[in-house]
Amino acid sequence: MEGSFRLGRIAGIEIGVHASWVIAFGVLTFFLAQSFGDLFPRWSSATLWLTAAVGALLLFACVLIHELSHALLARARGMSVGGITLFVFGGVTSIHSEAERPEDEFWMALVGPLASFALAATAWLLVQRFAAACGGLFGGWPGRGCTPTGALLVYLAQANLLLGLFNLIPGFPLDGGRVLRALAWGAFGDLRRATRLAVRLGQGVAYVFILLGIVVGLRGGLEMLAHGIWLAFIGWFLLNAAEASERQLALRIAGPASTLPAAQRPARVPTVAEAMRAPVLVSADATVYDALERILAAPGARAALVVDHGRLAGLVSLADLHRVPPLWWSATPLRRVVVPVESVVAVGPDTPLHEAVRLLALRDLNQVPVLRDGTPVGLLTRADVLHYLHRQDSAPVA
Numbered sequence: 199m200e201g202s203f204r205l206g207r208i209a210g211i212e213i214g215v216h217a218s219w220v221i222a223f224g225v226l227t228f229f230l231a232q233s234f235g236d237l238f239p240r241w242s243s244a245t246l247w248l249t250a251a252v253g254a255l256l257l258f259a260c261v262l263i264h265e266l267s268h269a270l271l272a273r274a275r276g277m278s279v280g281g282i283t284l285f286v287f288g289g290v291t292s293i294h295s296e297a298e299r300p301e302d303e304f305w306m307a308l309v310g311p312l313a314s315f316a317l318a319a320t321a322w323l324l325v326q327r328f329a330a331a332c333g334g335l336f337g338g339w340p341g342r343g344c345t346p347t348g349a350l351l352v353y354l355a356q357a358n359l360l361l362g363l364f365n366l367i368p369g370f371p372l373d374g375g376r377v378l379r380a381l382a383w384g385a386f387g388d389l390r391r392a393t394r395l396a397v398r399l400g401q402g403v404a405y406v407f408i409l410l411g412i413v414v415g416l417r418g419g420l421e422m423l424a425h426g427i428w429l430a431f432i433g434w435f436l437l438n439a440a441e442a443s444e445r446q447l448a449l450r451i452a453g454p455a456s457t458l459p460a461a462q463r464p465a466r467v468p469t470v471a472e473a474m475r476a477p478v479l480v481s482a483d484a485t486v487y488d489a490l491e492r493i494l495a496a497p498g499a500r501a502a503l504v505v506d507h508g509r510l511a512g513l514v515s516l517a518d519l520h521r522v523p524p525l526w527w528s529a530t531p532l533r534r535v536v537v538p539v540e541s542v543v544a545v546g547p548d549t550p551l552h553e554a555v556r557l558l559a560l561r562d563l564n565q566v567p568v569l570r571d572g573t574p575v576g577l578l579t580r581a582d583v584l585h586y587l588h589r590q591d592s593a594p595v596a
């Protein structure tokens with residue numbers, strides 16, 4: 199994430215902190231000090247601020263544990279994890295490869311709130327065992343013997359419970375939205391449809407937050423206004439996040455391979471190299487006649503790659519060549535009719551075949567040259583793709 203700095207590594211996972219985290223830390227410390235001040239009027243201001251700052255730090259540690267649970271589960275299920283960034287609203291874990299199966303996504307999303315609930319339960323058990331006098335904080339007032347440590351434990355129990363519940367809100371990209379998407383994905387067998395549903399719900403939830411923020415904010419009083427602005431701000435953030443994930447997913451699932459349910463998807467993605475043909479090559483110095491002769495001599499060929507000192511200089515098709523009147527074929531240099539290399543779209547031999555097919559369809563091309571480091575190694579035509587699919591279809595199933 200831009201504007202963040204590295205903190206270190208935990209279990210091989212890069213941890214970073216976004217600049218907005220510093221603001222969040224300050225705000226959280228301030229509000230905690232206010233709340234503790236109301237509850238414990240006998241505490242000195244040094245005790246108040248120190249307890250508040252430690253509380254804010256511990257809450258961020260809990261957010262980090264929440265994110266780590268996502269990251270570690272994703273890694274255990276074979277996904278590649280980028281890193282974790284803590285920012286104003288908590289944390290984000292970047293997963294480079296998305297889940298391949300609904301059940302992977304389901305557990306990866308659910309483990310975060312479960313981790314938060316486990317932290318809340320641990321803190322609550324510690325309160326029962328060591329700081330029973332603070333237990334009243336859950337409703338009513340804490341007893342006289344409530345120490346700053348006990349108050350912190352109560353605060354952590356409450357905050358982690360809220361964190362887990364907030365993340366379970368069924369709006370994508372919150373954890374709850376991801377759980378819902380995984381369930382819908384499993385039910386429909388269609389990631390695209392499941393994503394659309396989860397994103398729509400996410401936008402709905404975001405509008406509820408914004409509306410709630412306005413209603414609360416207009417109830418009067420400075421405190422209500424602050425709560426309202428905060429709620430609306432969360433809504434605005436969720437709305438942006440939902441829209442950003444929609445755009446991102448539209449890009450990601452545009453390729454035909456990833457829209458197939460996992461069971462139908464081939465384990466290995468076919469590449470251009472498997473479907474391409476050997477190219478007809480002509481020198482850039484050749485004439486139109488030479489090019490026609492070469493193309494017509496190769497069975498099924500309708501185009502040639504023009505090369506200059508081993509590198510691609512352009513592409514020429516039968517249609518381009520036929521625009522020259524036959525009388526001029528031997529006298530016209532190929533350069534006059536060639537599509538120059540700058541306007542030629544090329545693919546690599548390792549490009550997934552479905553991406554090349556998309557390119558052919560989107561740009562309305564009949565063929566694309568296949569290049570390795572600028573040197574032509576093949577040509578992929580629409581006919582080659584059809585032949586490849588036909589070969590796969592008739593191949594015996596192992």
Ligand SMILES: [Zn+2]
Nearest residue numbers: 310311365373
């Ligand atoms: Zn989460």
